Amino acid sequence: MVRVDVRPGRRARDRRAVPLLAICLAVGLTVTAVPGRATADPAAARVTSPATEPGGEPGDEPAGGTPTADPTGTGPLPTEAPSTTAPPPETTPPAATTEPAPTTTAPEQPAPTTAAPTTGAPPPAPSTPPVQPSAPAPTPQAPPVGVSVTTDDITLDAAYWNAPSTVTALRVTVTNTGATPARIRLAYTLPAGLTDAGTGGCAPLGGGEHRCGEWTSAPGARFSALLHVRVDGDAWKTMPLSGSVRVAATAPGTPGPVSDHEGFAVLFPPGPPVPGISLDAGAVSFDISGVASGLDVRLGNTGQVDADGRIEVVLPTGVTVPAPPPGCTAVSAARTRCELGALAAGRTAELRLPVSATPEAQRQAPLAGAVLGQLDPRSGRTRQVRMSFRITAVAALATPVASPPAPTGSQGVVAAGAPAVGTDGGGGSTRRTAVLLIVTSTLLLAFALALATTALRRRLLAPAAGPSSAPTE
Structure with a gap:
C-alpha cells in the first residue's frame, strides 16, 4: 500500500x-x-x-430689546473707527485685612545671684522647620483672540425736565484680552426715544442699530470711546429704557470672530417735578447665585393734605416680582401695582418687593426698571411722578469671553483659549x-x-x- x-x-x-x-x-x-x-x-x-444669535428689532415693550448679535443691515458701513479717549482707571478689590502680628517682648532677665550655676547640660533648643514660600499661582494663558467691553449708564439730572432734548455721552471701554493684534468692530443699539447725536465713525442701520468702523488693537490694549446720544424730552414716558453695546474681534489666521456684549441703562431723575410728592427707589442687584437684594421704594406725601398712595413697578423682559407683598397685585408679567392706602401729610411710605430674573436677563444686565408714584387727595388734583432704577447682576460680569465660540455649559461658550471643535x-x-x-x-x-x-x-x-x-x- x-x-x-x-x-x-x-x-x-x-x-x-x-x-x-x-x-x-x-x-x-x-x-x-x-x-x-x-x-x-x-x-x-x-x-x-451654538449659532450666532440674530439681533432682534426693539419690541413694543417698554424695556426695549438688547440683542447680543451684530446687526445685519444693508446700509453703508463706516470706514473709520470712533475717536478714542483714555480709559477710566481699573477698579481693584480692596486689600485683604490681616490681623497684625502680635509684638513679642523678651522676658525680663532675672537679677544675677551669687549662687554658683548648676553644671547640668543645657536643654536642647527647639528646632523649627524652615518656612517654605508658597509657589505663586499660575497665571492663565491669554487666548489667541479675545475682547471684552464695559459700558457706563446714561444718567440724566434734573436739568432734563427743562429742555426739549438732552445730549449726553455714553462711555464704552474696550479691552483686547487676546495674545495677538486684532481688528475690533463696535456696534450698539439705542432704545426708543434715543438717537445718535453725531458720533464720528458710526452709521445708523435703522431700528436703533448702529455700526462703527474697526480699530487695530495691540494685545492687552485698553481704550474708551464716547458715543454721543440725544435723549428726547418725551422719552421718560416710555421708561424703563435699556440698550446694548457689542464688540467683535478678528485676527488673521484665527477661526471666527470673538464677541462680547454688555447692556446699559437709561436712568431718569424723579419727575416731572410736581409739588407735594416725592419718590425714591433703590437699585437691584443679583448675586452669583441669582438671588436679588430686593427693590426698596419710598413714596412721600410732602403736601398739606392727606392722600391715597399708589406705587406701580415696571420691570424689563425677564425680570418679575414672583410673590407680591400684601396690598400688591400683578397687573401683568412686567407690571406690579401696590395700594398703600391713606398717606398722611408729611409721612413717607416704604415698600420692599422681591425680584427675580431669568439667567438670560441677568446676562444682559445692566438693565433699567421704572417706578410710578401717585397721590390722590380727597380734594385737588392727582399728583404723579416717575423715576427709573438700575438692575445689575454678577452673572453679566462673570460671563467668560469665548475664543473662539464652542459648545458648553449654560453660557454657550468655553473658557478662553479653548479651541472650537473642528476648527484646528x-x-x-x-x-x-x-x-x-x-x-x-x-x-x-x-x-x-x-x-x-x-x-x-x-x-x-x-x-x-x-x-x-x-x-x-
Missing part, C-alpha cells in the same frame, strides 16, 4: 495557522467597527455648536483617533491575509514525499 508521507513539522505549522488566521480576522473586524462611532463624534459636536485644521483629536483606528485595522487585515496566503502557498508548493513500499509479509 502506497501512502504520502507528510512531515510532522509542516502539519503542526498548518494547524497553528488556522487559529491564528481566525484570531486576526476577528480583531480586524472588531477594530473596523470602532471608527464608525469615532467618526460620528465630530459631526455631533459640530451640530451642537486637522479635524481635531477625535478625527485623528478615527484615522489611527482605520489604519490599524487595515494593517491587521493585511497581515492576516498575508499569513493565510503564505501558509496556503507553502502547503501547495511543498514537494510530496516519494512513495514508500510497505513491507509485505
Whole structure:
C-alpha cells in the first residue's frame, strides 16, 4: 500500500495557522467597527455648536430689546473707527485685612545671684522647620483672540425736565484680552426715544442699530470711546429704557470672530417735578447665585393734605416680582401695582418687593426698571411722578469671553483659549483617533491575509514525499 508521507513539522505549522488566521480576522473586524462611532463624534459636536444669535428689532415693550448679535443691515458701513479717549482707571478689590502680628517682648532677665550655676547640660533648643514660600499661582494663558467691553449708564439730572432734548455721552471701554493684534468692530443699539447725536465713525442701520468702523488693537490694549446720544424730552414716558453695546474681534489666521456684549441703562431723575410728592427707589442687584437684594421704594406725601398712595413697578423682559407683598397685585408679567392706602401729610411710605430674573436677563444686565408714584387727595388734583432704577447682576460680569465660540455649559461658550471643535485644521483629536483606528485595522487585515496566503502557498508548493513500499509479509 502506497501512502504520502507528510512531515510532522509542516502539519503542526498548518494547524497553528488556522487559529491564528481566525484570531486576526476577528480583531480586524472588531477594530473596523470602532471608527464608525469615532467618526460620528465630530459631526455631533459640530451640530451642537451654538449659532450666532440674530439681533432682534426693539419690541413694543417698554424695556426695549438688547440683542447680543451684530446687526445685519444693508446700509453703508463706516470706514473709520470712533475717536478714542483714555480709559477710566481699573477698579481693584480692596486689600485683604490681616490681623497684625502680635509684638513679642523678651522676658525680663532675672537679677544675677551669687549662687554658683548648676553644671547640668543645657536643654536642647527647639528646632523649627524652615518656612517654605508658597509657589505663586499660575497665571492663565491669554487666548489667541479675545475682547471684552464695559459700558457706563446714561444718567440724566434734573436739568432734563427743562429742555426739549438732552445730549449726553455714553462711555464704552474696550479691552483686547487676546495674545495677538486684532481688528475690533463696535456696534450698539439705542432704545426708543434715543438717537445718535453725531458720533464720528458710526452709521445708523435703522431700528436703533448702529455700526462703527474697526480699530487695530495691540494685545492687552485698553481704550474708551464716547458715543454721543440725544435723549428726547418725551422719552421718560416710555421708561424703563435699556440698550446694548457689542464688540467683535478678528485676527488673521484665527477661526471666527470673538464677541462680547454688555447692556446699559437709561436712568431718569424723579419727575416731572410736581409739588407735594416725592419718590425714591433703590437699585437691584443679583448675586452669583441669582438671588436679588430686593427693590426698596419710598413714596412721600410732602403736601398739606392727606392722600391715597399708589406705587406701580415696571420691570424689563425677564425680570418679575414672583410673590407680591400684601396690598400688591400683578397687573401683568412686567407690571406690579401696590395700594398703600391713606398717606398722611408729611409721612413717607416704604415698600420692599422681591425680584427675580431669568439667567438670560441677568446676562444682559445692566438693565433699567421704572417706578410710578401717585397721590390722590380727597380734594385737588392727582399728583404723579416717575423715576427709573438700575438692575445689575454678577452673572453679566462673570460671563467668560469665548475664543473662539464652542459648545458648553449654560453660557454657550468655553473658557478662553479653548479651541472650537473642528476648527484646528486637522479635524481635531477625535478625527485623528478615527484615522489611527482605520489604519490599524487595515494593517491587521493585511497581515492576516498575508499569513493565510503564505501558509496556503507553502502547503501547495511543498514537494510530496516519494512513495514508500510497505513491507509485505
